[in-house]
Amino acid sequence: xxxxxxxxxxxxxxxxxxxxxxxxxxxxxxxxxxxxxxxxxxxxxxxxxxxxxxxxxxxxxxxxxxxxxxxxxxxxxxxxxxxxxxxxxxxxxxxxxxxxxxxxxxxxxxxxxxxxxxxxxxxxxxxxxxxxxxxxxxxxxxxxxxxx
Amino acid sequence: xxxxxxxxxxxxxxxxxxxxxxxxxxxxxxxxxxxxxxxxxxxxxxxxxxxxxxxxxxxxxxxxxxxxxxxxxxxxxxxxxxxxxxxxxxxxxxxxxxxxxxxxxxxxxxxxxxxxxxxxxxxxxxxxxxxxxxxxxxxxxxxxxxxx
DNA sequence: AGTAGAATGAGAATGGTTATCATTCTAGAA
DNA sequence: TTCTAGAATGATAACCATTCTCATTCTACT
Ligand SMILES: [Mn+2]
Ligand SMILES: [Mn+2]
Ligand SMILES: [Zn+2]
Ligand SMILES: [Zn+2]
Numbered sequence: 001x002x003x004x005x006x007x008x009x010x011x012x013x014x015x016x017x018x019x020x021x022x023x024x025x026x027x028x029x030x031x032x033x034x035x036x037x038x039x040x041x042x043x044x045x046x047x048x049x050x051x052x053x054x055x056x057x058x059x060x061x062x063x064x065x066x067x068x069x070x071x072x073x074x075x076x077x078x079x080x081x082x083x084x085x086x087x088x089x090x091x092x093x094x095x096x097x098x099x100x101x102x103x104x105x106x107x108x109x110x111x112x113x114x115x116x117x118x119x120x121x122x123x124x125x126x127x128x129x130x131x132x133x134x135x136x137x138x139x140x141x142x143x144x145x146x147x148x
Numbered sequence: 149x150x151x152x153x154x155x156x157x158x159x160x161x162x163x164x165x166x167x168x169x170x171x172x173x174x175x176x177x178x179x180x181x182x183x184x185x186x187x188x189x190x191x192x193x194x195x196x197x198x199x200x201x202x203x204x205x206x207x208x209x210x211x212x213x214x215x216x217x218x219x220x221x222x223x224x225x226x227x228x229x230x231x232x233x234x235x236x237x238x239x240x241x242x243x244x245x246x247x248x249x250x251x252x253x254x255x256x257x258x259x260x261x262x263x264x265x266x267x268x269x270x271x272x273x274x275x276x277x278x279x280x281x282x283x284x285x286x287x288x289x290x291x292x293x294x295x296x
Numbered sequence: 297a298g299t300a301g302a303a304t305g306a307g308a309a310t311g312g313t314t315a316t317c318a319t320t321c322t323a324g325a326a
Numbered sequence: 327t328t329c330t331a332g333a334a335t336g337a338t339a340a341c342c343a344t345t346c347t348c349a350t351t352c353t354a355c356t
Binding site: 036054056059060062063064066070080082083084089095096099103107108109110111112113114115116117118119120121123124125 | 201202204206208210211212214216229230231232237243244247248255256257258259260261262263264265266267268269270271274277
Binding site: 005008010040041042043044066090 | 333334335336337338343345
């Protein structure tokens with residue numbers, strides 16, 4: 001396909017559906033959503049996402065589980081993710097918006113989007129409760145009341 | 149495995165090799181490197197990386213191609229990546245080091261590491277050369293000298 | 297030494313993504 | 327309008343990094 005050709009009906013539909021979403025979607029989830037709008041093959045969904053990405057209309061990140069997630073280029077979400085339980089917390093604002101313009105201006109590189117994510121342990125996972133009774137060898141009942 | 153147990157010989161070896169690297173490695177590349185140091189099964193490499201990650205000793209990101217890349221927790225590299233040719237340019241410094249401490253302090257979340265990457269088109273890919281002669285229908289030679 | 301739990305290795309299974317290829321569209325040319 | 331080359335599409339096979347399974351080996355502790 002030519003890099004700068006008008007979008008096809010399918011590509012348009014994929015873009016439209018993505019722009020209605022509040023959070024990133026996987027290609028497969030998108031494929032299922034398209035059934036009610038503009039049914040198309042799974043391969044076509046992947047190809048449409050590629051085209052849209054190359055045209056700066058869609059952004060693409062890969063979760064730690066290896067799943068590709070897509071969203072409108074206008075979305076700007078960032079997460080704090082726990083490595084233990086997988087739970088994610090959304091940051092209340094993007095800390096690098098400025099920087100993007102800066103890179104844009106100073107260099108010979110056209111920036112479309114960025115990824116930013118913090119990883120670590122959430123409160124509960126960082127301070128696990130005392131071992132559950134079933135895993136404790138109770139040799140002396142005077143030490144078995146769960147203090148930490 | 150217990151979350152806070154001393155590292156095994158294999159886990160130690162994986163960590164040591166990772167700390168010698170200048171750039172992130174895939175699990176498979178690491179597996180091949182281990183042959184000359186401390187041969188172990190591929191599954192063990194994956195498991196070791198998991199343990200090290202959960203202990204805040206190793207960081208983990210996933211490339212756009214879906215390949216997991218690992219590096220020492222002390223590495224702090226960020227890239228500007230071209231969506232068309234795949235070429236990556238290393239940023240000369242990390243723009244969010246401060247922010248990480250900030251999140252650390254203000255919240256109830258223990259931050260181990262972060263990812264940050266910019267995507268777009270590099271100079272050559274953003275301004276492709278005139279179409280190659282073989283793809284051009286030359287109907288009028290007066291317009292065929294490649295100006296943009 | 298005896299034992300329970302953890303670690304390990306080999307290989308099978310998984311599953312998201314990509315490649316293949318025959319068919320259908322589509323935008324221009326004639 | 328009709329023709330035609332190139333692009334897009336869909337069904338499905340292939341790919342391949344990662345995870346799962348399970349029998350075996352270690353390791354720390356009694
Ligand atoms: Mn942002
Ligand atoms: Mn950094
Ligand atoms: Zn957690
Ligand atoms: Zn490029």
